Amino acid sequence: MQTSTEAEENLRIIRSLMEKATIYRAISAPAALLGGVLAIAVAATAWWLSGLSVTGAKVPFLVSWLAVLAITSGANLWLLWRDAVRRGEPFASQGMRLALRAMMPALLAGGFCTLIATDGGWPLIASLWVLLYGVSLLAASHFAPKSLCWLGRVFFLCGSLLLVLGIWVADSWRGTDQTTLAHLIMGATFGLFHLIYAACTWPRNTGGAA
Amino acid sequence: MFDFEKIDKIIHEKGRLGIMTLLATRPSWSFQDLKAQLELSDGNLVTHLRTLHDNGYVAITKEILDRPQTSYALTAKGRQSFQEYLTILEQIVKAARQ
Numbered sequence: 541m542q543t544s545t546e547a548e549e550n551l552r553i554i555r556s557l558m559e560k561a562t563i564y565r566a567i568s569a570p571a572a573l574l575g576g577v578l579a580i581a582v583a584a585t586a587w588w589l590s591g592l593s594v595t596g597a598k599v600p601f602l603v604s605w606l607a608v609l610a611i612t613s614g615a616n617l618w619l620l621w622r623d624a625v626r627r628g629e630p631f632a633s634q635g636m637r638l639a640l641r642a643m644m645p646a647l648l649a650g651g652f653c654t655l656i657a658t659d660g661g662w663p664l665i666a667s668l669w670v671l672l673y674g675v676s677l678l679a680a681s682h683f684a685p686k687s688l689c690w691l692g693r694v695f696f697l698c699g700s701l702l703l704v705l706g707i708w709v710a711d712s713w714r715g716t717d718q719t720t721l722a723h724l725i726m727g728a729t730f731g732l733f734h735l736i737y738a739a740c741t742w743p744r745n746t747g748g749a750a
Numbered sequence: 751m752f753d754f755e756k757i758d759k760i761i762h763e764k765g766r767l768g769i770m771t772l773l774a775t776r777p778s779w780s781f782q783d784l785k786a787q788l789e790l791s792d793g794n795l796v797t798h799l800r801t802l803h804d805n806g807y808v809a810i811t812k813e814i815l816d817r818p819q820t821s822y823a824l825t826a827k828g829r830q831s832f833q834e835y836l837t838i839l840e841q842i843v844k845a846a847r848q
Contacts, residue, residue, distance in 0.1 A: 544846030547839045553764070554771045554836070560787060561775040628778045628821070 563683055564635030566643065567691075567734075568623065569741040571616035576734035578608045583727020590720040601662045601719050602654070605726060639680045646676035662722030667706055670729045671699025687741045691733060698729055760805050761835045765790055765798045770824070770832045773808065778823040807831060 586599040624631045650672035654665055677684070677692025684692075702725060761770050768788045772779055785795055799822060802808040807828030811821045824832065 544842050547842035547846075550762075550767060551836075551839050551843065553767060557768055557771040557787070558775055561772055627776065627780075627783070629776055 559683070563685055564633070564639045564680075565685055565688065565741075566620075566636075566639045566677075566680060567688065567737070568616055568619040569738045571612055571619050572734040572741070573738035574615050575608065575612035576731050576738060578611060579731030579734065580727050582608055583723045583731060586720050586723035586727075590717050599719075599723060601722055604723075608730075635683060638683055642679040642682075643676040646672045646679055650676075662719050663725060664703075664706060666722040666725040666729075667699055667702035669699075670695055670702060670725070673730075674699050685741075687737060691737050694733055695729065698733075702729075756838055758831055758835045758838075760801065760807065761831060763798075765794060766802060769795075769798055769802060769822075770807065770828065770835075773822060773824045774829065774832055778811065778821040781820050781822070784822065802828065 582599060582604050586604075589599060620636070621631045624633060650669050653668045653672070656665075674692050674695030674697070677688055678696060681689040681692060761767055765788070768790075769784065772784060772787055781795070781799075784790075784799075785792065788795065790798070799808060799810075803810055806825055809823050809825050811823070813819055813821070
């Protein structure tokens with residue numbers, strides 16, 4: 541005979557499965573791989589050029605990273621669209637809308653932080669981008685797969701450490717090339733972490749939420 | 751007193767309830783995606799899907815994309831039955847709390 545306890549248990553199962561079904565992977569593994577490779581390539585090029593000591597031979601910080609963002613975001617959107625078509629879902633699914641709503645405030649805050657950048661302030665901006673990107677991923681953690689939650693935690697932790705470290709060592713690093721330093725921060729965080737994320741999620745990407 | 755005979759016995763089984771719930775969240779699900787979400791064996795999943803299909807709750811589509819793929823979707827009858835099942839569960843819980 542059906543009891544209210546059984547009914548409650550069945551409703552719990554239904555709720556839990558519906559939540560699982562709305563888990564949304566906002567970053568696909570191939571897009572993370574592309575972004576990681578591009579980020580490391582830009583950082584490596586900037587480092588290499590800084591060693592040449594040729595006047596004017598510098599990788600512009602803002603332009604190059606906005607280009608990496610545009611290329612990676614474009615690729616990510618295309619891959620998400622293709623995945624949605626494969627599953628017979630609309631591209632702007634409920635999961636995507638939830639993810640965008642949760643992530644957007646921190647991402648916009650990162651964009652606004654860029655406006656305060658002055659010449660030589662790029663390491664601070666890079667650190668803030670790392671921190672706020674982590675916050676944006678953590679904001680979507682209720683309906684994100686575990687791997688994205690971990691990526692958010694790592695970015696948040698690293699961004700916080702970079703900001704603290706920046707305050708402590710700012711004086712001793714005053715003589716160093718600030719733009720190259722910022723490129724290296726971006727390459728070591730956005731580049732390396734996305735490569736690790738892509739490697740961890742790639743084999744399981746076609747199945748459930750990893 | 752609540753009439754427990756109203757409960758749909760086809761849906762009222764953990765495996766089939768899981769299938770019906772997932773099918774209610776998207777227009778269609780592939781066999782592999784259902785299996786991954788529900789963590790059922792191939793045999794169990796096939797049996798439950800067949801029961802649901804035989805009762806007109808689930809429609810099956812077979813297509814060949816880059817490889818043969820079978821997808822499952824709720825029929826209108828299946829969706830209505832699932833909604834009625836949910837309503838009955840809620841009524842049971844409400845009745846118990848009063």
